[in-house]
Amino acid sequence: xxxxxxxxxxxxxxxxxxxxxxxxxxxxxxxxxxxxxxxxxxxxxxxxxxxxxxxxxxxxxxxxxxxxxxxxxxxxxxxxxxxxxxxxxxxxxxxxxxxxxxxxxxxxxxxxxxxxxxxxxxxxxxxxxxxxxxxxxxxxxxxxxxxxxxxxxxxxxxxxxxxxxxxxxxxxxxxxxxxxxxxxxxxxxxxxxxxxxxxxxxxxxxxxxxxxxxxxxxxxxxxxxxxxxxxxxxxxxxxxxxxxxxxxxxxxxxxxxxxxxxxxxxxxxxxxxxxxxxxxxxxxxxxxxxxxxxxxxxxxxxxxxxxxxxxxxxxxxxxxxxxxxxxxxxxxxxxxxxxxxxxxxxxxxxxxxxxxxxxxxxxxxxxxxxxxxxxxxxxxxxxxxxxxxxxxxxxxxxxxxxxxxxxxxxxxxxxxxxxxxxxxxxxxxxxxxxxxxxxxx
Amino acid sequence: xxxxxxxxxxxxxxxxxxxxxxxxxxxxxxxxxxxxxxxxxxxxxxxxxxxxxxxxxxxxxxxxxxxxxxxxxxxxxxxxxxxxxxxxxxxxxxxxxxxxxxxxxxxxxxxxxxxxxxxxxxxxxxxxxxxxxxxxxxxxxxxxxxxxxxxxxxxxxxxxxxxxxxxxxxxxxxxxxxxxxxxxxxxxxxxxxxxxxxxxxxxxxxxxxxxxxxxxxxxxxxxxxxxxxxxxxxxxxxxxxxxxxxxxxxxxxxxxxxxxxxxxxxxxxxxxxxxxxxxxxxxxxxxxxxxxxxxxxxxxxxxxxxxxxxxxxxxxxxxxxxxxxxxxxxxxxxxxxxxxxxxxxxxx
Numbered sequence: 056x057x058x059x060x061x062x063x064x065x066x067x068x069x070x071x072x073x074x075x076x077x078x079x080x081x082x083x084x085x086x087x088x089x090x091x092x093x094x095x096x097x098x099x100x101x102x103x104x105x106x107x108x109x110x111x112x113x114x115x116x117x118x119x120x121x122x123x124x125x126x127x128x129x130x131x132x133x134x135x136x137x138x139x140x141x142x143x144x145x146x147x148x149x150x151x152x153x154x155x156x157x158x159x160x161x162x163x164x165x166x167x168x169x170x171x172x173x174x175x176x177x178x179x180x181x182x183x184x185x186x187x188x189x190x191x192x193x194x195x196x197x198x199x200x201x202x203x204x205x206x207x208x209x210x211x212x213x214x215x216x217x218x219x220x221x222x223x224x225x226x227x228x229x230x231x232x233x234x235x236x237x238x239x240x241x242x243x244x245x246x247x248x249x250x251x252x253x254x255x256x257x258x259x260x261x262x263x264x265x266x267x268x269x270x271x272x273x274x275x276x277x278x279x280x281x282x283x284x285x286x287x288x289x290x291x292x293x294x295x296x297x298x299x300x301x302x303x304x305x306x307x308x309x310x311x312x313x314x315x316x317x318x319x320x321x322x323x324x325x326x327x328x329x330x331x332x333x334x335x336x337x338x339x340x341x342x343x344x345x346x347x348x349x350x351x352x353x354x355x356x357x358x359x360x361x362x363x364x365x366x367x368x369x370x371x372x373x374x375x376x377x378x379x380x381x382x383x384x385x386x387x388x389x390x391x392x393x394x395x396x397x398x399x400x401x402x403x404x405x406x407x408x409x410x411x412x413x414x415x416x417x418x419x420x421x422x423x424x425x426x427x428x429x430x431x432x433x434x435x436x437x438x439x440x441x442x443x444x445x446x447x448x449x450x451x452x453x454x455x456x457x458x459x460x461x462x463x464x465x466x467x468x469x470x471x472x473x474x475x476x477x478x479x480x481x482x483x484x485x486x487x488x489x490x491x492x493x494x495x496x
Numbered sequence: 497x498x499x500x501x502x503x504x505x506x507x508x509x510x511x512x513x514x515x516x517x518x519x520x521x522x523x524x525x526x527x528x529x530x531x532x533x534x535x536x537x538x539x540x541x542x543x544x545x546x547x548x549x550x551x552x553x554x555x556x557x558x559x560x561x562x563x564x565x566x567x568x569x570x571x572x573x574x575x576x577x578x579x580x581x582x583x584x585x586x587x588x589x590x591x592x593x594x595x596x597x598x599x600x601x602x603x604x605x606x607x608x609x610x611x612x613x614x615x616x617x618x619x620x621x622x623x624x625x626x627x628x629x630x631x632x633x634x635x636x637x638x639x640x641x642x643x644x645x646x647x648x649x650x651x652x653x654x655x656x657x658x659x660x661x662x663x664x665x666x667x668x669x670x671x672x673x674x675x676x677x678x679x680x681x682x683x684x685x686x687x688x689x690x691x692x693x694x695x696x697x698x699x700x701x702x703x704x705x706x707x708x709x710x711x712x713x714x715x716x717x718x719x720x721x722x723x724x725x726x727x728x729x730x731x732x733x734x735x736x737x738x739x740x741x742x743x744x745x746x747x748x749x750x751x752x753x754x755x756x757x758x759x760x761x762x763x764x765x766x767x768x769x770x771x772x773x774x775x776x777x778x779x780x781x782x783x784x785x786x787x788x789x790x791x792x793x794x795x796x797x798x799x800x801x802x803x804x805x806x807x808x809x810x811x812x813x814x815x816x817x818x819x820x821x822x823x824x825x826x827x828x829x830x831x832x833x834x835x836x837x838x839x840x841x842x843x844x
Contacts, residue, residue: 166745166771179675204744204771253694267774304745304814322683330691343773366694368686375814376772396690398682401703402814407670409816415705421693422703423686426673429746429816451744451771453814458741475746476673477814489682492702494659494674495667 057238058290059147061231065154065187068105074225081151083189083222091221092191097210100161101193104441108185110173113437114157116164116446117171117480119212119299120183120310123151125223132220133295133311135276137213143275144290149226154187155312156222158208158215161194164446165206166453167270169305169480170472177434180479182488183312191218192441204451207269208301216298216311237290237324242334242362253365254332257289257323258355258388260371260380262303263340272300272309272372274338284339284354286362289320292336304453306428306482307400309372318487319368319398334362339384341377348380356387370398370485374428378413389418397422400483401493405431405475411493425489428454428477431462436470447474454478498541498652501569502531503579503595505588508634509548517587519550521561523568530641534578537645541652545572547595554591562598574605576648581610581640582617584632589617596625606651610640613666622666626657629664669706714838723837726804728827730812731778731785731844732770733761742811744771750810750823752830755803760789772813773844785842804836812843 066079075082085103092101106112124132127147131138160168171183178184195210261272263279272279274287275296287296297314320336327333339355342348359367367388371381381399388395401411401424411424432454447455448465454477455465465474476482483489506516508529527535528546535543547565554561569577577599579592589611596607610630611617618627628643630636643664650657659674660667685702692699717723734742740751755761761782768778768785783789786807795803808827810820831839 205774255690255694265774318681318683319686322687326687326691330687331694366690368690394690394693396686396693398686399703401671402816403671404816404818406818407672409818410706411671411703417705419703419705420701421689421699422701423682423689424702425682427671429814430673453745453771456743477746484682487681487683487686490675490679491673492676492685493671494661496657496659496670496672 056144056288056290057236058144058294060235061147061149062152062233062235063149063226063229064152064232068107068154068187068189070105074222076151076225076229081154081225088218088221092193092214092218095210095214097195097197098214099194099196101191104190104192106157106173106188106190106441108173108178111438112173112441113177113439113444114159114171114190114441115444116160116168116442116450116452117157118160118168118208118301119158119215120155120312120481121215121219122155122312122315123219123222124315125149125227127227132223133216133298136273136298137216137220140275143294143296144288148294149223149231151223151226154189155183156215156219157183157188157190158211159190159192159442160211160446161192162443162446163194163201164450164452166204166451167206167301167303167305167308168446168452169478170447170474171480172434172437175435175437180432180476180482182484183480189222190441191215205270206301209269212301237293239289239327239333239335245332249328249332252330252332254334254363255323255366255368256334256337256359256362256364257319258337258339258367258369258384260339260341260369260377260384261297261309262300262372264343264373264377265302266343270300270302273298279340282340284337284351284358286358287336287338289324289336292317292320303373304428304477306426306454306476306479307373307485308481309486310481313481313486319370322487323368331366334364341371341373341380348383351380352384352387355384356391356393359388359393360391364393366394368396368398372485374400374402375413382412382414382416382419386416386418395421398485398487399424400426400428400485402428404429407496424493425485426476426483426491427493428475428483430476431473432476433473434471440470444470444472447472447478452478498575499573500534500538500541500543500576500578500648501545501547501572501574502527502534502543503547503549503577503592504529504531505591506548506550509546511548517550517552519548520553521547521549521564521568523547530581530637533638533641534645537642538652539649541575549591551585551587551591554594555587558594562595565595566598566602569599569603574603576652577605577607578644578648579607579609581628581630581637581644582615583630583634583636583640584612584614586615589615590620593617593621593625597621600625608644608648608651610644618666623668626665629666717838720800721798722801724802724804724835725791725800726831726836726839727786727788727791727807727842728839729786729807729842730810731842732768732811733766733778733782733786733809734769736765736767738769742769742809744769744811746814746816747811748819750808750827752806752808754806755788756805758788759792761786770811770813770844785844804831804834806830
């Protein structure tokens with residue numbers, strides 16, 4: 056399978072008369088884009104903004120991030136979701152780099168939504184604080200979940216994915232500034248030079264713990280709660296086969312942008328043929344019942360062993376209950392003779408004194424740790440808020456609260472906030488970007 | 497100018513060696529022994545007093561020694577209290593830990609000490625204070641005092657103290673997130689660790705597996721028909737107005753609700769405020785998490801003796817182990833007072 060990504064580096068975004076990309080400037084016809092979004096009659100209110108690094112902008116409640124792209128063969132970006140079923144991972148896609156479409160609730164948030172700051176002390180907590188963002192702020196008529204703490208955010212998230220497709224079209228007939236090629240053939244008979252290197256799989260555990268449909272990550276549009284682990288080509292992940300869900304405390308989330316750009320896959324690709332023989336991805340999931348967790352771990356270990364993997368990188372999209380899937384899978388792989396490096400975040404409490412993962416095992420001897428979900432964060436007011444900041448304290452965001460005897464409410468009258476890292480949008484970057492680690496004090 | 501007071505044993509206090517180990521505490525104005533070097537290393541801080549106590553005296557008459565020293569410190573200006581460095585002298589390390597803990601509790605000032613890792617004082621006190629990793633012999637005095645002063649200066653200036661590895665103190669069981677100075681992303685650390693592990697080279701995990709805190713399973717209740725049973729849950733079942741304001745995640749609160757005259761919990765009167773699962777089933781019928789209905793029937797059938805008048809609730813999702821332990825300690829006295837023999841702990 057060979058995926059060519061043609062890159063267009065976005066240096067600035069402006070609103071103008073015509074959707075276009077020229078000399079690093081992405082121009083968007085706002086009314087045209089909004090009209091496109093309003094084609095979904097569930098959208099009741101919509102506005103577009105631009106948020107660039109250094110802007111005095113805070114966004115809340117942020118629901119999803121997507122990289123604008125364009126497939127040259129006309130296929131939709133997310134087969135089985137925004138377009139008909141079709142294979143992902145082969146062919147040519149063009150991407151607007153250093154740029155994302157963010158979806159923000161105009162009013163209402165939930166457990167799974169988060170915060171992004173574009174400048175100041177809060178900027179460093181998310182990857183998106185450093186991107187040029189096209190921000191869709193919208194509301195919907197999804198009355199059934201308006202006051203639910205857990206929201207599917209279906210209309211808003213789909214609007215984001217479609218907007219990313221819509222904007223991506225502007226580079227269809229242009230020549231990319233540079234290209235990345237991801238090519239990986241069959242897993243066997245790769246030749247002695249490659250096969251003498253230790254073989255490695257990347258095991259992903261995307262979030263799929265909601266029993267009701269509509270909240271979980273999707274693979275080719277399929278809810279991953281109804282899924283047992285299988286082998287995937289890494290290019291499928293990079294090319295839109297995975298779509299992020301709407302369930303987990305958001306610092307643990309892998310957005311669709313994260314899947315499209317999965318840095319761990321790119322890092323393993325970079326080592327392929329040099330230090331490792333990168334076999335591919337074992338796509339697993341996260342489960343609710345112990346039996347389900349054990350079943351997935353058993354599948355992963357068997358597949359890794361059957362593929363002849365010497366090593367595995369294992370990453371979970373979640374913390375708390377999913378730690379049981381993570382540790383269970385880690386141990387199953389080690390027991391099968393596969394050497395594992397785990398990537399995760401921790402929950403050590405505001406005081407840092409709690410057990411870092413819900414379950415532990417001495418076999419988990421190699422872990423890259425990306426942050427503490429319950430770290431307390433206090434940030435000054437921000438000049439501009441996109442969305443509704445009160446959602447942080449009102450709507451049950453995982454890192455916010457209505458009131459607290461010692462700390463007061465998460466959102467203060469002057470617009471300053473106090474919150475747990477839990478609500479930093481994709482903040483722990485377990486997908487691979489995390490510049491954070493955990494240290495003993 | 498800030499003020500510091502230093503504690504040393506009989507040897508470093510220049511009273512004498514082993515023959516003077518039984519010496520009772522004494523306090524001197526100014527600096528004796530290591531206190532003189534602290535005076536040089538501490539920034540903008542005066543070492544006003546040196547306290548000297550024999551190691552055997554502190555070991556055999558601990559309460560008296562501590563009370564005497566606390567009495568000596570009463571009314572003295574003090575911004576920081578330093579003890580040692582104690583090197584590999586076992587009794588001295590315990591003495592430093594003991595007096596630092598007492599001074600910190602009584603006067604609320606920061607305390608710093610230093611010990612060699614092979615000594616008993618480390619495990620006894622490392623969670624309570626900054627203990628610098630010290631040398632094994634007194635010739636390390638200069639560098640051990642310097643390391644203590646380095647941390648002490650930050651505490652005196654109100655600057656953040658760095659992580660255990662950087663500053664050289666024994667980890668206190670506290671883990672926080674930090675930004676790596678060079679910004680090395682997780683992928684680079686991951687590949688580095690992977691290659692080392694695959695190639696059989698030493699590697700360093702970022703999450704050392706802590707010693708597991710396992711709770712032994714209690715012995716079975718022998719006489720269930722006469723036992724009193726209580727019902728507890730982390731599934732967030734509360735009266736609909738959530739009177740104790742228990743949080744939906746990362747809970748720090750709990751509540752107890754009287755069910756003495758309740759045959760079954762009704763939807764509409766009780767609900768779950770837990771944010772980690774689909775609440776529909778529990779809201780419709782709270783007994784699926786807190787089975788008051790079934791327990792009342794079993795009680796009538798004589799399966800167990802009696803049901804404690806209250807059920808207890810908190811939320812488990814995201815709730816830290818430390819908070820859970822604290823809440824349990826708050827709940828247990830109620831159960832003991834009522835003579836509860838066993839509890840049913842419902843998780844979700």
